[in-house]
Amino acid sequence: MARLESIVRPFQTTDFSPGRTTPQGAVPVAETLLVEIGKVGQVTTFQGSFSLTTTVYMDQKAKEISRETSVKRVTNPDDETQFVDVERIDKLVTTFGSGKDYQKTESTFNNKDSTS
Secondary structure (H helix, E strand, O other): OHHHHHHHOOOOOOOOOOOOOOOOOOOOOOOOEEEEEEEOOEEEEEEEOOOOOOOOOHHHOOEEEEEEEEEEEEEEOOEEEEEEEEEEEEEEEEEEOOHHHOEEEEEEOOOOOOOO
């Protein structure tokens, strides 16, 4: 499935994981972390917890400026009358932010014509 996602959304980053649902009434419990450093008889023990929250605002989305595409026809090897035309992105230009945080990104995708 991950391979299909990279074909459909080649611009999508992979550093995310889908959200998890917690059954109603159940509260997720954090595991206790115990770290011991040192030699036998001379051990320092640390106990603690860590929490991180990140907020991303919708106005921080990249804006698409332009795109260049090409059409690839994929046919059924057993029946040439069965096919689908796939529009592929060849080049994508986006901008993000303004002022000193302004970024312009030009992405060129190497769409190889393979038979596999």
